[in-house]
Amino acid sequence: MALTTQARAQSPVTEVISGLLIPLGITQSNQGNLIVSETGTLVPHTGRISIVDPRGGRQTLLDGLPSGINDVSEPSGPAGVFMRGRTLYVAIGIGDGIQAGPFPGTAVGNPKPTSPIFSSILAIHFSAQVERTTTGFTLTPAHQKALARGERVTLSHGGGNRIVIELVANFPNFTPNPLPFFPDNVRGSNPFDLVAVGDQLYVTDGGQNLVRQVDIQTGASSALATFPSIPNPLFNPQSPASGGPFVDAVPTGIHYFDGRLLVTLFRGFPFPAGTSVVEQVDPLTGHHAPFITGLKTAIDVLGTRKDVNDHGDDGNRDDRAYLVLQHVSGPILSGPGLLQRFTMDGPSTLVASGLNRPTSMILDKKTGTLYVTEIVGGRVVAIR
Numbered sequence: 001m002a003l004t005t006q007a008r009a010q011s012p013v014t015e016v017i018s019g020l021l022i023p024l025g026i027t028q029s030n031q032g033n034l035i036v037s038e039t040g041t042l043v044p045h046t047g048r049i050s051i052v053d054p055r056g057g058r059q060t061l062l063d064g065l066p067s068g069i070n071d072v073s074e075p076s077g078p079a080g081v082f083m084r085g086r087t088l089y090v091a092i093g094i095g096d097g098i099q100a101g102p103f104p105g106t107a108v109g110n111p112k113p114t115s116p117i118f119s120s121i122l123a124i125h126f127s128a129q130v131e132r133t134t135t136g137f138t139l140t141p142a143h144q145k146a147l148a149r150g151e152r153v154t155l156s157h158g159g160g161n162r163i164v165i166e167l168v169a170n171f172p173n174f175t176p177n178p179l180p181f182f183p184d185n186v187r188g189s190n191p192f193d194l195v196a197v198g199d200q201l202y203v204t205d206g207g208q209n210l211v212r213q214v215d216i217q218t219g220a221s222s223a224l225a226t227f228p229s230i231p232n233p234l235f236n237p238q239s240p241a242s243g244g245p246f247v248d249a250v251p252t253g254i255h256y257f258d259g260r261l262l263v264t265l266f267r268g269f270p271f272p273a274g275t276s277v278v279e280q281v282d283p284l285t286g287h288h289a290p291f292i293t294g295l296k297t298a299i300d301v302l303g304t305r306k307d308v309n310d311h312g313d314d315g316n317r318d319d320r321a322y323l324v325l326q327h328v329s330g331p332i333l334s335g336p337g338l339l340q341r342f343t344m345d346g347p348s349t350l351v352a353s354g355l356n357r358p359t360s361m362i363l364d365k366k367t368g369t370l371y372v373t374e375i376v377g378g379r380v381v382a383i384r
Contacts, residue, residue: 020378032054044115045065047078062137065090066095071099110173202283210225232270241270247275356374357375
């Protein structure tokens with residue numbers, strides 16, 4: 001699809017909550033609450049999962065999740081979340097599994113990461129009663145080690161108020177990526193988002209530039225789709241600020257719609273405008289192709305059905321629509337985030353602008369409200 005934006009009145013954006021600890025992922029439970037992952041602070045093991053009701057109240061579900069300072073000196077911990085039934089699947093990012101190397105753009109493995117379950121997928125099972133009444137559970141470093149050994153961890157406050165946590169998959173923190181001038185260079189594994197389809201999880205990995213397929217029962221994983229680097233249109237060998245000759249794919253958001261996986265490719269530094277895309281991936285074969293192109297920093301995508309009011313009198317028009325969340329709209333990582341709506345039969349619509357580095361979104365199908373997480377201010381906002 002070509003990127004041609006239609007000017008229309010934008011939807012109002014209202015704050016639901018602020019002060020969260022770098023919220024990266026959002027999903028919704030069958031009780032109507034928002035489940036938000038928070039990657040944490042500069043202090044290790046400050047990752048958190050919060051339950052946020054649509055009126056703005058917050059409860060801690062689970063604290064003490066793995067987090068650490070990554071190779072670009074930012075906190076990294078819990079990222080994407082996906083709720084199915086009473087099980088919450090959580091992607092845990094790279095944390096401090098790798099460290100900056102001796103040359104710009106290089107990395108080395110960390111021999112002593114602060115957690116053995118960075119670059120992993122957790123499953124958290126909890127009841128509706130826990131969701132309504134919890135005062136919060138805490139995962140300790142000892143619990144993290146038990147999970148790494150393949151043990152289930154049960155945290156209880158008594159009276160049936162408990163949660164059960166298990167490790168679904170634990171990916172290597174890094175793979176070798178030797179360079180001619182630095183053979184010890186590595187490429188980190190950084191799970192970012194995930195979706196469950198049947199008995200499979202599909203996980204984007206922004207470090208390895210791929211989508212992994214994970215069997216929920218066995219934990220067996222494989223690369224479903226790998227996305228190659230592209231030439232950097234801004235490359236200037238005389239200007240280090242222009243980045244290298246190639247730009248990584250950096251897959252971020254993932255959504256299952258109409259039998260296909262929709263995956264946003266954020267692209268790496270210097271984040272050239274027009275190179276970010278939404279890819280469509282066949283979950284059976286891994287075949288993938290660009291679906292929505294010409295974007296800046298696409299970080300999440302949702303497939304929806306258009307409101308009947310959009311059809312006019314033509315009942316034969318395609319009723320599919322796609323919401324694309326862009327992290328920023330200006331040079332490098334500057335400018336407001338955007339929410340756009342694409343259809344198969346017309347120009348895109350700018351739904352909302354002025355978002356503050358948004359990271360993920362979920363649509364409440366009962367109310368039609370879209371909830372978006374933002375890094376700046378640690379906010380969740382509602383777009384109606």
